[in-house]
Every structure is written in structure tokens, then in C-alpha cells.
Amino acid sequence: MVETAETGTVRRIIHIDMDAFYASVEQRDAPHLLGRPVAVGRGEGRGVVAAASYEARRFGVRSAMPSRTALRHCPELVFVPPRFDVYRAVSRQIHEIFARYTSLIQPLSLDEAYLDVTHCYEDHGSATDIARQIRAAIAQETGLTASAGISYNRFLAKLASDHRKPNGQFVITPAIGPDFAASLRVEQFHGIGPATRARMNRLGIFTGADLREIPVETLSRHFGKAAAFYASIARGVDDRPVVADRIRKSIGTETTFESDVSALDPARCILDQLCAKLWVQCQAHGLMGRTLVLKLKYADFQMTTRTRSNLSPFESEGAIRAQAMSLLEGFFPLERPIRLMGVALTSLATEDEGEKMAQLTLFGES
Structure with missing residues (x-):
């Protein structure tokens, strides 16, 4: 069960995750911030926390949290404006280090990636050695720390990288993988969010071991x-390969409400924060999009979407918010209460490409 379908070789996957990346860059570049609770983001108005230092996390401050909420958790919190051009430059440095060891690199964001090092041993040693070398090079060349998880599949490698954070690494071997997965609470599984966890809990599923006991046919009726994916990962099985140079098709964010929403004003407040989070993601990845998608999921789990496309990409948080609010208002009055809202951008382009498209549109060439 741990062999690739193509060759029968046991995969060696490393998941590298930078430690509090944006906040650590700011503390590196401004030493007076070292040891202080730091949040990257806008500290007033509609701002959200893009990243929090470990000192801030001790107060419950988390990424994607509204800035006002973060300040209630930690009144001494220091907000610093994001410098996404710097973060992207550091990310390029880190990926250049990865490329010394393997060409099979699948970025998940600026600060984390999967590396398949199955066939890299003759030059660099074991996967554990490679992870240690990569982390040492990152520390030496960027002044930042990273954590690593090593395992025979992506799911377990990502779990392993969380196990010894910050500045550590952990190995989950094929011998311990199934039992390790069985011992975890389902909310620790990447891909199982609060809403899915609550539904599992109602079915008596609290751990990976509980999940393994439920027939797939029963799970299918609920999920x-x-x-099938949930049943597999509960057994420590994940056949997804590391895919290099994956093209991102969309960028977005969503949230499931604690209680269903029926009125327009609370829906607007939720969408307002989602738009702020979406803009942070756009800046972090250096991406812009021409098509805005608003997704609603009703209380009965039926889903609906509406889209709006521009000739040129959305260039500001305000532009995204205005279009998203217009789409939202088109749903009201609601047919029935909603339990989830999401907003995304598609038809993506890099910032440079987006600027060229805007210029062409301005001069009537689009």
C-alpha cells in the first residue's frame, strides 16, 4: 500500500513548512521585534492577520483572524504592514535550495512545499538527511527556520512537519504510519475542517481509528x-503524487458559519472579511484574476454560485469587495438560510501580466 503504482518503489516525500514565515521575515529584518507578539497585516478597519509570530500565537492570534479580534486577544500586539515582494523573493531563495535536491517540487504556498526525493539518495543520502540539509541551508542563507515532515506519502509528510514545530523534523515510516493516523483526532487531518469534523462527531467519529470502523458505503452517504479519501487517510494511505509546476486555476477563501445566516447585514459582514482575506492571498502569490466567484451553501447543503468577469483583472481589495457585495445582494431575499460562504478569483494572471492586460484594455486593444 505504500508503493507507487508506476514502479512499485516506496515513495520518500518531504513536506517543508517555514516557521511563522511572514512574521519571521519581519522579525529578522527588524530585530527590535524579536520576542514580541507580531502580526503581519493591517491593524485597523477591515484588516485581517496575514501571519502571526509564535509570541502572538500564545495569545490565540491566528492568520486570517480579523485584526480587531486579534487585538482583543493581545492588546500588546504589534502590527506591521505586509511586504509581499520581500516574502516572494525569500520564497524564491528557498525554492532554489529545494531544486539542488530534486526537480519534483509542488509548492502549496510561498512558505511550504512537497518534495519527492525518492530517487535522490546516491548524491544526497536518505530523505531524513536531505530534509536536514535543506533546513540547514535555509537557516544559513535566509536567516529563517523551517520544519520538515518525512514520510511515504503526502498526507503523512504534512502531518509530520507539524509534529516538531518550530525548527524541527519528524519521520513517519511505513511501519508506524497506519497506527499514527489511527491515533489522531479527525480535526488534525488536513482537509477535514470544522464543519466536516462536526458531522463526523455526530456519527460517533472522533479519531482516525473511529473513521476506519465506518464502512465506505456509509461514509459515502454522508460525505x-x-x-474514499477519508477512509484511505485514516489507514495511512495516500496515493497522490507530488506534481511539479502545478498551474493554479483559482485562488479563494470560504467559511462555514457557527449558525445559519438569513439576513443581508450579517452576510455582508462575513463577505467583507472574506474579501480582505482573498486580497491578502492575491498579494502573497502575486496573482490577479478577472473573474470573481461567489459561492453560497444553503442549510440543506445545496450549493449555488454566481460569477462576474472583467476585461482586465481586479486591481484592488475595494474593487473585489464592490463586485462581491453586488453579487451577494442578488441572492436576497434568500430562498433558505445559508451555512457557508466563499469568494474566489479565476482567470488568473501574474501581476505583470495583469498590468499588461489593463494597459491593453485602456487603449482599446483587448
Whole structure:
């Protein structure tokens, strides 16, 4: 079960995750911030926390949290404006280090990636050695720390990188993988969010071991196409390969409400924060999009979407918010209460490409 379908070789996957990346860059570049609770983001108005230092996390401050909420958790919190051009430059440095060891690199964000090092041993040693060398090079060349997880599949490698944070690494071997997965609470599984966890809990599923006891047919009735994946990861099985140079098709964010929403004003407040989070993601990845998608999921789990496309990409948080609010208002009055809202951008382009498209549109060439 731990062999690739193509060759029968046991995969060696490393998941590298930078430690509090944006905040650590700011503390590196401004030593007076060292040891202080730091949040990267806008500290007033509609701002959200893009990243929090470990000192801030001790107060419960987390990324994607509204800035006002973060300040209630930690009144001494120091907000610093994001410098995404700097973060992207450091990310390029880190990926250049990865490329010394393997060409099979799948970025998940600026600060984390999967590396398949299955066939890299003759030159660099074991996967554990490679992870240690990469972390040492990152520390020496960027002044930052990273954590690593090493395992025979992506799911377990990502879990392993969380196990010894910050500035550590952990190995989950094929011998311990199934039992390790069984011992975890389902909310620790990447891909199982609060809403899915609550539904699992109602079915008596609290751990990976509980999940393994439920027939796939039963899971399918409650979780649809995701059931087979849940059943597999509960057994420590994940056949997804590391895919290099994956092209991002969309960028977005969503939230499931604690209680269903029926009125327009609370829906606007939720969408306002989602738009702020989406803009942070756009800046972090250096991406812009021409098509805005608003997704609603009703209390009965039926889903609906509306989209709006521009000739040129959205260039500001305000532009995204205005279009998103217009789309939202088109749903009201609601047919029935909603339990989830999401907003995303598609038809993506890099910032440079977006500027060229805007210029062409301005001069009537689009």
C-alpha cells in the first residue's frame, strides 16, 4: 500500500513548512521585534492577520483572524504592514535550495512545499538527511527556520512537519504510519475542517481509528466523493503524487458559519472579511484574476454560485469587495438560510501580466 503504482518503489516525500514565515521575515529584518507578539497585516478597519509570530500565537492570534479580534486577544500586539515582494523573493531563495535536491517540487504556498526525493539518495543520502540539509541551508542563507515532515506519502509528510514545530523534523515510516493516523483526532487531518469534523462527531467519529470502523458505503452517504479519501487517510494511505509546476486555476477563501445566516447585514459582514482575506492571498502569490466567484451553501447543503468577469483583472481589495457585495445582494431575499460562504478569483494572471492586460484594455486593444 505504500508503493507507487508506476514502479512499485516506496515513495520518500518531504513536506517543508517555514516557521511563522511572514512574521519571521519581519522579525529578522527588524530585530527590535524579536520576542514580541507580531502580526503581519493591517491593524485597523477591515484588516485581517496575514501571519502571526509564535509570541502572538500564545495569545490565540491566528492568520486570517480579523485584526480587531486579534487585538482583543493581545492588546500588546504589534502590527506591521505586509511586504509581499520581500516574502516572494525569500520564497524564491528557498525554492532554489529545494531544486539542488530534486526537480519534483509542488509548492502549496510561498512558505511550504512537497518534495519527492525518492530517487535522490546516491548524491544526497536518505530523505531524513536531505530534509536536514535543506533546513540547514535555509537557516544559513535566509536567516529563517523551517520544519520538515518525512514520510511515504503526502498526507503523512504534512502531518509530520507539524509534529516538531518550530525548527524541527519528524519521520513517519511505513511501519508506524497506519497506527499514527489511527491515533489522531479527525480535526488534525488536513482537509477535514470544522464543519466536516462536526458531522463526523455526530456519527460517533472522533479519531482516525473511529473513521476506519465506518464502512465506505456509509461514509459515502454522508460525505459523497470525499468518503474514499477519508477512509484511505485514516489507514495511512495516500496515493497522490507530488506534481511539479502545478498551474493554479483559482485562488479563494470560504467559511462555514457557527449558525445559519438569513439576513443581508450579517452576510455582508462575513463577505467583507472574506474579501480582505482573498486580497491578502492575491498579494502573497502575486496573482490577479478577472473573474470573481461567489459561492453560497444553503442549510440543506445545496450549493449555488454566481460569477462576474472583467476585461482586465481586479486591481484592488475595494474593487473585489464592490463586485462581491453586488453579487451577494442578488441572492436576497434568500430562498433558505445559508451555512457557508466563499469568494474566489479565476482567470488568473501574474501581476505583470495583469498590468499588461489593463494597459491593453485602456487603449482599446483587448
